[in-house]
Amino acid sequence: MLSTMSTPARPLEPVADTAHRLLEAAAEAFADRGFHATTTRDIASRAGLSPAGVYVHFASKEELLYQLSLEGHVAARDMLRSAADGASSPTEALRAIMARFATWHAEHFRVARIVQYEFANLTPEHRDAVLGLRKQIDAVVRDVVTSGVASGEFTVDDVPDTTLALMSMAVDVARWYDPEIKRTPEAIGAAYADLGVRLVTAR
Amino acid sequence: MLSTMSTPARPLEPVADTAHRLLEAAAEAFADRGFHATTTRDIASRAGLSPAGVYVHFASKEELLYQLSLEGHVAARDMLRSAADGASSPTEALRAIMARFATWHAEHFRVARIVQYEFANLTPEHRDAVLGLRKQIDAVVRDVVTSGVASGEFTVDDVPDTTLALMSMAVDVARWYDPEIKRTPEAIGAAYADLGVRLVTAR
DNA sequence: GTCTATAGCATGATAGAC
DNA sequence: GTCTATCATGCTATAGAC
Numbered sequence: 001m002l003s004t005m006s007t008p009a010r011p012l013e014p015v016a017d018t019a020h021r022l023l024e025a026a027a028e029a030f031a032d033r034g035f036h037a038t039t040t041r042d043i044a045s046r047a048g049l050s051p052a053g054v055y056v057h058f059a060s061k062e063e064l065l066y067q068l069s070l071e072g073h074v075a076a077r078d079m080l081r082s083a084a085d086g087a088s089s090p091t092e093a094l095r096a097i098m099a100r101f102a103t104w105h106a107e108h109f110r111v112a113r114i115v116q117y118e119f120a121n122l123t124p125e126h127r128d129a130v131l132g133l134r135k136q137i138d139a140v141v142r143d144v145v146t147s148g149v150a151s152g153e154f155t156v157d158d159v160p161d162t163t164l165a166l167m168s169m170a171v172d173v174a175r176w177y178d179p180e181i182k183r184t185p186e187a188i189g190a191a192y193a194d195l196g197v198r199l200v201t202a203r
Numbered sequence: 204m205l206s207t208m209s210t211p212a213r214p215l216e217p218v219a220d221t222a223h224r225l226l227e228a229a230a231e232a233f234a235d236r237g238f239h240a241t242t243t244r245d246i247a248s249r250a251g252l253s254p255a256g257v258y259v260h261f262a263s264k265e266e267l268l269y270q271l272s273l274e275g276h277v278a279a280r281d282m283l284r285s286a287a288d289g290a291s292s293p294t295e296a297l298r299a300i301m302a303r304f305a306t307w308h309a310e311h312f313r314v315a316r317i318v319q320y321e322f323a324n325l326t327p328e329h330r331d332a333v334l335g336l337r338k339q340i341d342a343v344v345r346d347v348v349t350s351g352v353a354s355g356e357f358t359v360d361d362v363p364d365t366t367l368a369l370m371s372m373a374v375d376v377a378r379w380y381d382p383e384i385k386r387t388p389e390a391i392g393a394a395y396a397d398l399g400v401r402l403v404t405a406r
Numbered sequence: 407g408t409c410t411a412t413a414g415c416a417t418g419a420t421a422g423a424c
Numbered sequence: 425g426t427c428t429a430t431c432a433t434g435c436t437a438t439a440g441a442c
Contacts, residue, residue, distance in 0.1 A: 036239035165372050172371035195368050
């Protein structure tokens, strides 16, 4: 019976299964050309499948978008939470979340573009699910700003407005980032940690 | 022969001609749904025309996009230049350009979205033409930052990086702005003038 | 689980009457 | 300059063989 087992011991670097390859192909295509400009034939051929092969693994093109959007939002949220939790002060927390958020938007600019720009192309149900994650992401940043104001380290005119501006700077990295440029994602992150601190500092 | 004249004295509030109505219809549709998700039937019916009626005025859907993108970039550039030129110091210039740029991205968020997010859907020739305007827009902001550094009013780590971050904040307004929200475009502009100054100020 | 073939429909753009 | 009708194409998704 052993020979009929379908799940052998997982190697350390598993070969990407077909569903995973399709997600990667869709991520590239959606980020490069946008959801509506991407055809299922595009995705299928990038993954080495016929057009029909996609539908064994995903019910629709939107389902691929949803999976990518969901995974991207979860990854961003978890990364921000761990950055904020590991810091010893609001200032250090702000530096950590800005650095990691900006770095993430550069390093994963394809998924980040899907997260930021393709949200409106989800079905209403899927949009609602992702909206919950977006609120959690917002909350991480807002809580850091609030705690810095409370401790007296930060001086801001308005917490929600400042939160939004901080996120705007980092989110916009996904728009202009190009893997061809010289600046590394880490250098971008370091610069944005500094810029973030400036935004919460009054003279 | 007077009765055959096609251009009577222009009234103060001219009725929008058909080409203009089409541009407005396309702006709404492209901003709401994106270039590729918008159909020419969409645009035609919003403008009260049959699908074929579009092609009397514009050679293609992309031509509509190009006109909107071009007009939007020119408007943004001219607005920024006049804001910078009218200021008495780099700090006042920065406040003026940030306020007006942010206000513009809220007030004209539909055209602004087209300007910022549909650039990649232009033909290569049209992209090149618009790229020149984008460089001019960048130059206005960069020159203000440079002059502030020269005068000693600003302290920045890196002029191009700071220029980009300033623009990111204002550009991102078009992504999150919603005419339903309470904040007025002017209030947003005022807040971004302050945030801009913070970004060029070190403790 | 992958393929070939195609259904069923929407799209951008054009032809030609008025 | 606008219409109706339509072309030619491309799209998402499905059917059914293997």
